Amino acid sequence: MGRWLYSLCLYLALPCALAFLGYRSLREPGYRSNLRQRFGHVKPDGEEPIWVHAVSVGEVLAAAPMVRRLMARFPERPVLITTVTPTGADRVRDLFGEEVAHRYVPYDLPHMVNRFLSRVQPSILVIMETEVWPNLVHACDDRGIPVILANARLSEKSATGYSRFAPLALPPFQKLDWIAAQAEADAERFVSLGARPERVTVTGSIKYDVRIGNQARAAAAGLRELIGGERPVWIAASTHDGEEGLVLDAHCRLLEQYPEALLVLVPRHPERFDAVARLVADRGLVTARRASGDDPAGAQVYLADTMGELPMLFGCAQAAFMGGSLIARGGHNPLEAAAWSLPVLSGPHVFNFSSVYQQLSTEGGMSFVIGRDDLARELGYFFGHPQVRRVAGTRAGAVMDANQGALDQLYEGVCWRLAGSFV
Template sequence: MYLFYNIVLTILFFLAFPYLFIRGIFGRHGVLQRLGKLPQPIRHLAQNGNLIWIHAASVGEVKALGPLVDTIKFLNPNYKIILSNTTRTGKNQAEKILKNVDGFIFAPVDLPGVVQHVVKTLNPKILILIETELWPNMIRKAKESGSVVSLVNGRISPRSYKRYLYFKSLCRAVLEYVDLFCMQTEEDANRIKTIGAKPDKIIITGNLKFEAFLWQKFQKRFTKEGLKLSPDLRLLVAGSTRPGEEEIILESYQKLKEKFPNLLLILAPRHLKRLRNIEELLSQRRFSYVRKSKWLKKSDRSRIPQVLILDSMGELAEVYGLADLAFVGGSLVPLGGHNPLEPAIFGVPVLFGPHIEHYRKAADILIGAQAAVQVKNCQEFVDSALKFLNNNGDPNILAQKVKTAIQANCGTAQNSIIEIFKLAK
């Protein structure tokens, strides 16, 4: 099965090579690093030995790494840490927030020769893969070089699980090279066991993202004044919305507006390429709207729009902090949802839909803390929103309840690293 995987990947690589070549010429996309040519500072770090290579795909995984990296340095400060990322935004975010990482690289293309060269250069004592980053050649070559290979914060979504079952023989071959699986939940543990992991290599350590939320220093970079909004306005922030959700949100907002005339909707679609589609929908529904970037440039703001569209990347988490109520998208449609802890950590009550599979544990924690409600249609959205908006509770009290609930689910980083270090002795 490895042979079949490598043949298919090689064909795909050569088909994509012209595109990669152009990106390498016109942008900083790390093409040479992805092909195994690491910069001199990284090669110098590797010469000192005692290196841990952590691989995380993108921004979402990077944000969870703070406690893990700090735990490694606390338990053994002699280790050097190299972090690889698949996406440029993930690498940029990592360089910004992970001060205890010694070096950052783009992840190599998972071709045998490329990965073997990177493994030989880095010579990692430990390879840590985050969540679902099960790259066959990376795992095999690292293990064959003598590395301890582990999956941390491991999860297998229902959709991924179905795909893995189609390639069960390849999965079994790949997972044979992994020494330890630190899985988020019992369900994740059962799934990875079904697709080929040995039971004695599996432990359940919880979700790293819970303690990552306490590790991050959440600050409200935005204020209503900074967004040129009246302090009298109440804000409903709908974040990471997907097609099929905006219609329900707008219908619900229209009904809420009858009860709360000073309620402003801040709408943040998951993908900015959909901004024009959002504007067309708002025009069809006869909502007044403006993009945030244009709103801030206006000289006359006497006419407040009904909808403010967030049209910039990386600001949603802070904008959540201004909300009186938040809706977390990707959950009214079957896409697995997004992280409901992002608004809740500010003491903002949260609504989300029934499709919250990717963050089920976080959703259950918030529901248990009476900080969130799951809704499945417009009527439930409106009913739950009215209860929260009429309550006028102290956000500081709600934020403390959320933090206390999260603290009860911490320990993932320490438990995972202790077990990995045992294997690395």
């Protein structure tokens, strides 16, 4: 009964969803492309593909190493990657070109999901992190398609929200064939929502298995030389509306102590690049925009208004602030910064990655800041005490090294279930 009520509500909300797509497309034209795919009207691309669902850019990047291994292990099987956002779709094309197929995932309405599954006929579905949709999971279960929740995380806040709708939330978790949880706390929350304990494994986070390639290192070194090798440089990554102003205020205070300091500012959403540029100009700061090819040597703020370059940009900095944390967005993944052995700074709101931040904090690889004054003070201390900064960065890198191996466990678990689905 719960799923039917849920479906009825979705049908009633469909006009609002279409209106939202139209609104988003005004700023991001990509939302207008391939609109029919969101209703399940897709063309198959190969028989019984391995289907990986990744909501947006972060999930695509996390899934990429696993997808590469699966392609090598099962070369006869096509791979389909679905996303929700156009930026995620762009990242799929950037990483894989024509090696994999991309489609937009359908709305979670029964006839749209069934239309999609009838046309694609996947052999397995691997969902990255948290995207569990009741009708999709039910339809896959009906058709005998194994569903895996990979690199799975579930915050306490989200678990509480699911529990309020137990008749709807519990059945999908009960039907999942395997949940590869990032941490013990995540596993316990999934079990509390109905997942079968014998189908839940704590594998760790595959995001610890970050590898910085030679190409990224060379690009970072070149950009660092262009910036000026001796300058104090910090990066504010994946910032949000309402947060950039605090970051810029902190940078203005830092400039009083270190006039040569440079902030590499990386807003989370591309449609806000111009608005953030205006915020910088309003504070009278000299700005260079990466997309325009501006020279950052004389700038006070380097606005990284491009997509897909954040992993490289960390390599240009000496300290990293992770956005979405000074406001209640739950923070963003700090592990790419830690992979460069950078000390990490974050606001208090990190519930999306609580276990990761807790470990980094316990090992001395990161510090929490309350607001702009605290952020400016910590940055000033790091730049004034380079040995302290280097030790904190080394400890952050050590956390990465100590937690690697989740990708191997996830890959083997997917392969085992994938091989069974071919029989």
